[in-house]
Amino acid sequence: MNESQEPALRVTDLRTYFPVRSKGLFPKTVGQVKAVDGVSFSVQPGQTLGLVGESGCGKSTTGRSVLRLIERTSGRIEFDGLDVTEMSSREMVPIRRKAAMIFQDPYNALNPRHTVGAIIGAPFAVQGVKPPGGVRKAVQELMERVGLNPEHYNRYPAEFSGGQRQRIGIARAVALKPKFIVCDEPVSALDVSIQAQVINLLRDLQDDFGIAYLFIAHDLAVVRQIAHHVAVMYLGQVMELATREDLYSRPLHPYTHALLSAIPIPDPRAQRQREHIMLSGDLPSPAAPPSGCVFHTRCFQAQDICAVEKPEIIEFEPGHKVACHFPIVEFLGTAPITGLDPGLTKQTGAAGEDRGSNDLIREIGTDYGAAPNTPIDPGPAIWR
Amino acid sequence: MVKVALIDGPDSLTGSEVASRSLRKIVWTRLRRDKLAMVCLFILIALYLIAIFAPVICGLLGVDPYSFDKESISDSGGGPVGTWGGISTEHPLGVEWGTGRDIFAQLLYGLRISLLIATTATILTVFFGTVLGIISGYAGGKTDAVIGRTMDLILAFPFLLIILAMSGVLTQRLTALGVPDGNPSRITYLIIVLSIFGWPYLARIVRGQVLSVREREFVEASIAMGASRYRILFKEILPNLWAPILVYATLTLPTYVGTEAALSFLGVGVLPPDTSFGGMLGNSVSYFSVVPSYLFIPGVVLVVLVVTFNLVGDAVRDALDPRAGRV
């Protein structure tokens, strides 16, 4: 892989706010839901960026804003080095060949009134692409490629199971060999036994066609199986961004630690011994995000400064970004990273601390979840 | 290239039965299983055929709705000679009071005009209601507001009063526009007013459905592909609206037959010697105590028409349900 290559997708300081309107005869905009609030990342060709976070943290909004399916508030979006941010929907039409989307709900994402053939053939029809040998042949090849029986060309979605429908959605997404695909929780609605098959299929297609994925999921266990890099989101902001190896073995952000501790470990003994970090309190509303660090209301590391000053996302180590005043560094307790009053620094190893002990950190640092099926080359650092 | 296993565990579908089926075929297969619906469908088709071939049928039976038969009515008072309103081999359903015109022939010709008006008006209603409802629901904003207020305005109109009051002026206007004078103009007028006052009801239903269908992700998938607005509205969304539209159409058509009958009764409909159900019912009321069959015959056909249409509509809706069991 070539460092100088343009990323398949680059997003810079993306913000998407939804207006909150008052009820009544003359609705007025009374506030904003900051669904996405200053998110930057890029995805290299043929690689996967996993985007993880709790429900409602703005993952789908990020994915949809990136594809210009909803209007962003500010920020820049580039496909393959081409700035698409200001393009009209008409100008976007040819660009949409390069980018596709796979949806979470395989029941809603396929038109129940169209045959599978029409659904997978739609990108050809919409984009006016005439594959050699005809659309029907191309569609049947795609069906075979994603593991569907090509003879089921004339069937309707209702005649397929959830996993098969997701395969139909995948075939449609890869039909025109796009440069990248936004996968919005593509396996969350599927049985666990089928999840792995679909993830393997996505990986195979990535290898074959060199597609880049923005892979959205709400748990780190799924992302681990496919992502080269992982971004952890909380309330519309990226908390941590790292290679898969770094994120799972040396997480820096308290929120990432909390998410990782929620992944079950197959070994029941280890599972029992491991300390679970329970986040206190509820997820705050993105309409009224907390001051300072958005995570401070639930953070077990929080100090006074956290409620006041927002931690900027910085490159803590080469290729490992984090937005936290007190990132958790393995064996070293927490280290202040901005020019803070040293008195604020919390010594996690000190006696009498209720949470965040060295034991916990060591435990967290060792192993989260099952090993991935195959090792994935983390690739070059993708951010500047 | 890595081949993906065709096996999906418990998730797989047996690949043996391979069929090429269009939506129409699926609906038809399901409909055919519904005995009652099939009977109703048969009756409806029969009624339409009878209406279309009314002149042929009347010719074969040697009756016609226009000629007076002085023989069949009594000289004193003009009542039909014989029992049951003058039923005889010459006049299978009896004759009209006062003129001796054949009721069977009138019924067939009346059915013809009633179905012509109701069917044409239904087609127009469905067309405008669907198109404007889809646009209104999908576009939102100003377009939705303009269409919505227009619908409110039409629905708030005292419909009957307007139709009655405007009929003279507007029928003349139609004649001036080149529609032949007399009944052709009056029929056109009826079709137009029924459609104008009918489409907003369907448009409201369609708009409501569009508001929910457009939130389904396949619409977003279509946008993500770069689909045109036309494609999204009429290829993605419209096919999901067939069930309510067809049901509405099958309910509207018999209603229009009834409305047309009422309007004819009130004097806006077709003029003698032509007749429709409304005209016949209107005539028959005066003689009800003496010749009840004159009222009952068009009445029964009207009821049959309404009931069969409704039953077929229900069956079509069930057959169109994508969640219904596999065929």
Ligand SMILES: Nc1ncnc2c1ncn2[C@@H]1O[C@H](COP(=O)(O)OP(=O)(O)OP(=O)(O)O)[C@@H](O)[C@H]1O
């Ligand atoms: N169209 C909209 N109008 C107003 N608010 C919205 C809209 N879409 C999303 N939101 C709000 O924006 C926030 C982020 O939503 P989003 O769907 O992006 O979350 P998510 O991370 O994808 O969650 P999930 O895991 O449940 O899919 C939520 O608080 C949601 O209520």
Ligand code: SF4
């Ligand atoms: S900045 Fe403070 S509140 Fe925010 S994650 Fe870091 S320690 Fe927790």
Ligand SMILES: [Mg+2]
């Ligand atoms: Mg989502």
